[in-house]
Amino acid sequence: MSLLAGSRTSRRVLSWKPAVRRGHGRCKNLSTVSPTPRNPDASSPFRMAIVGSGPAGFYTASRVLSKLPQAKIDMYEALPVPFGLVRHGVAPDHPEVKNCQDRFDEIASSPNFTFVGNVTVGDSSQPGRHCTVELQSLMRHYDSILLAYGAAEDKKLGIFGESTLTGIYSAREFVGWYNGLPDCTNLHPDLTRGEDAVIIGQGNVALDVARMLLEDIDTLRKTDITEHALSRLAESRVKRVHIVGRRGPMQVSNLPLYDFIEPFLPLRQALNVTYQAAFTIKEARELMKLPDVAFHPVNRTLIPQDLKSLPRASKRLMEVLLKGTPDADPLETSKSWSLDSCLSPKHFLARSDSPDSVASTEFDVTALADPFDPKSRVEKTGEAIILPSDIVLRSVGYKSVPLPGFVEAGIQFDERRGIVCNDGFGRVTRLVSDSDASSSARQQVPGLYCAGWLKRGPTGVIASTMQDAFTTGDAITQDWLAGASFLGSHEGSSRAHGWEGVKEELGLDQARRVVTWDQWKMIDTVERSRGEAQGKEREKFTNVADMLAVLD
Amino acid sequence: MASSRSVTKCLPRLFSTICRQSRHLPSHARAPSNLLRPSSLCSLPSRSISRLQASSPYTRSFTTTAQRQHGHIKPPKPGEEFVYLLNIFGNLLYVTFIDKDGQDYKFAVSEGDNLLDIAQANDLEMEGACGGSCACSTCHVIVTEDDYYDKIPEPEDDENDMLDLAFGLTETSRLGCQVVMKKELDGLVVRLPSMTRNLQASDFQ
Numbered sequence: 001m002s003l004l005a006g007s008r009t010s011r012r013v014l015s016w017k018p019a020v021r022r023g024h025g026r027c028k029n030l031s032t033v034s035p036t037p038r039n040p041d042a043s044s045p046f047r048m049a050i051v052g053s054g055p056a057g058f059y060t061a062s063r064v065l066s067k068l069p070q071a072k073i074d075m076y077e078a079l080p081v082p083f084g085l086v087r088h089g090v091a092p093d094h095p096e097v098k099n100c101q102d103r104f105d106e107i108a109s110s111p112n113f114t115f116v117g118n119v120t121v122g123d124s125s126q127p128g129r130h131c132t133v134e135l136q137s138l139m140r141h142y143d144s145i146l147l148a149y150g151a152a153e154d155k156k157l158g159i160f161g162e163s164t165l166t167g168i169y170s171a172r173e174f175v176g177w178y179n180g181l182p183d184c185t186n187l188h189p190d191l192t193r194g195e196d197a198v199i200i201g202q203g204n205v206a207l208d209v210a211r212m213l214l215e216d217i218d219t220l221r222k223t224d225i226t227e228h229a230l231s232r233l234a235e236s237r238v239k240r241v242h243i244v245g246r247r248g249p250m251q252v253s254n255l256p257l258y259d260f261i262e263p264f265l266p267l268r269q270a271l272n273v274t275y276q277a278a279f280t281i282k283e284a285r286e287l288m289k290l291p292d293v294a295f296h297p298v299n300r301t302l303i304p305q306d307l308k309s310l311p312r313a314s315k316r317l318m319e320v321l322l323k324g325t326p327d328a329d330p331l332e333t334s335k336s337w338s339l340d341s342c343l344s345p346k347h348f349l350a351r352s353d354s355p356d357s358v359a360s361t362e363f364d365v366t367a368l369a370d371p372f373d374p375k376s377r378v379e380k381t382g383e384a385i386i387l388p389s390d391i392v393l394r395s396v397g398y399k400s401v402p403l404p405g406f407v408e409a410g411i412q413f414d415e416r417r418g419i420v421c422n423d424g425f426g427r428v429t430r431l432v433s434d435s436d437a438s439s440s441a442r443q444q445v446p447g448l449y450c451a452g453w454l455k456r457g458p459t460g461v462i463a464s465t466m467q468d469a470f471t472t473g474d475a476i477t478q479d480w481l482a483g484a485s486f487l488g489s490h491e492g493s494s495r496a497h498g499w500e501g502v503k504e505e506l507g508l509d510q511a512r513r514v515v516t517w518d519q520w521k522m523i524d525t526v527e528r529s530r531g532e533a534q535g536k537e538r539e540k541f542t543n544v545a546d547m548l549a550v551l552d
Numbered sequence: 553m554a555s556s557r558s559v560t561k562c563l564p565r566l567f568s569t570i571c572r573q574s575r576h577l578p579s580h581a582r583a584p585s586n587l588l589r590p591s592s593l594c595s596l597p598s599r600s601i602s603r604l605q606a607s608s609p610y611t612r613s614f615t616t617t618a619q620r621q622h623g624h625i626k627p628p629k630p631g632e633e634f635v636y637l638l639n640i641f642g643n644l645l646y647v648t649f650i651d652k653d654g655q656d657y658k659f660a661v662s663e664g665d666n667l668l669d670i671a672q673a674n675d676l677e678m679e680g681a682c683g684g685s686c687a688c689s690t691c692h693v694i695v696t697e698d699d700y701y702d703k704i705p706e707p708e709d710d711e712n713d714m715l716d717l718a719f720g721l722t723e724t725s726r727l728g729c730q731v732v733m734k735k736e737l738d739g740l741v742v743r744l745p746s747m748t749r750n751l752q753a754s755d756f757q
Contacts, residue, residue, distance in 0.1 A: 094687070096682050096683070096685035096686075096687040097682055097687050097688070099681070099682045099683030099685060099687075100681040100682065100683070100688075102683060103679075103681065280713070280716075280717060281713045281716055282687075282710070282713045282714070285709065285713060312716065312721065313716035313717075313721075316712065316713075316716060317716075461688070461717065462681055462688060463681060463688045463689050463690045463717065466679060466681055466690060467719070
């Protein structure tokens, strides 16, 4: 298979146009030598390090491996376990969404793929519990680095009480907590404070969190939700969930997810347009179908009377919202939820008997210039309302953070949008100016690429990340075959040694703590058998020490 | 047992015969599309696939990613090869995929196979991220003829919910994992949506 198929592939690969990229009139190439095309079958393979093991990393790896069969890819992951948000983000009651792990497993079993788990890319002078590799070290040992480590923090509201009162949680941490993300194991949200929960934000994460709070506990028992979350949710007193947004249903609905991927991304970047993330119809419908949970009707004035003229997706979502839960009346069911529109959080108020606990949230009432226009402007009306809030979940978006070493590597991080500056195709770029400051230009940083949420911001479902990762994968192979400048290329004939080279620099003691793919499979097996004992898919380990203990 | 083994050995040769014969098909069948490849071929050892590939100049090149065993397409059970072969020649259904470059691929498939499994077994570019459980939109296909679209059972809510997220949605869009081949769909032609990935950054500047 290998010989025959290899030559076929190379023929196919060469039949694309390996011409130097067009379309970067303003993008200078650092190399002064005119590029000579590379041979995909060359004896020294293309070596790439991927930082992060979520869908963006895996799907980019799959595209690169399919086009450059000789490529050698090493994937660095800070945890001993792979899959990023597929493991720690996707809701436990959505096991079908996690089926993409089978595909990732297939990619990882390629002989040209190495998983380097339990290794953080960052500042190695900071003493940590595990192995740390510096970005500069990766740059010495690879032709290319793909940054695909996603968004590990979240956006804040920046209002009074947010960081001082207890009972206010980040939805991202709440998701990490019920999904067994080691950093969030100790969140211990108190769900017994009262009956009213307020979720600020109306994205899919908000709807996932609402579902966890409202869903029948026995349904959750069969999922891979962590045991500590199950026991807390079983004690939960929450009965009324408000999902609050600044705008109306027509604005949260259906800005198609593909707005967030190319080819529109460069356009969006050019026009500086930012959209709010929105929930999708599947999540809304699931909430409507929860047994014995009622939906408080939406504000009808914010939805057009005649749905027929709406685009298909918008129309279908509005139908779901208008239909609501005809068989469940909020006055009769024990649990209920609502989508509260046109409210912007102003500040949190403390309880009179316990000044450090949140009691309620005050919102500015907003008005939409045109309630039916998906991009309508929103303005404060001057009125305010207060919603009782025994527990608050802030769900206004995830945020990526730069890695230590970005500045030295010439990588610019857009703090406002929380992304690595790139050309929309995944090539890392930086804005530079001539010495006389007469003009500025966007310049490609050779060998560096990004994919996923780090590239386009924290929005979209796995399908959009996949498409976006394929775009980055295409850009990488196109550049490599066109003979563009990469990390190793300016150092003459010295060859990149990949993980072997990095390992040597690390020393035996550190390298011993690395978790391989086979070792992850051991952890996986133990998790599955722990789950089997309880009649669930798996029981995850929720801290790194327990994961590593399996390997001793 | 002995007979079934010899049948297994014959299989690759038999298929290459099909391929050779296909060269004499009328010219309306253009180069890559005249390959009549039973999709269940993916269950054969990869060596025989290579031989088969080598025997026909018209075959499409394989990628070198590890052979993906999506295995939902029914492979013949040991000892059932004869029945299986009879089945193939008795109940062959044809489906054509047109990829985003406009290239068409015609496959002979069995009743009960779904379009996602057929596409993956034949290495077409269709991801099926959720493994065919109607939880993503990555196996979006566009049925080219209304008549065929009407013959497919109507999409359920969950399929429509996913289609709402699909790029390039049309009136005759479906999820490949939900379209199951049956006699009435013999001759079905579907197009894979183009993601217009070739646009350049400069087009937006």
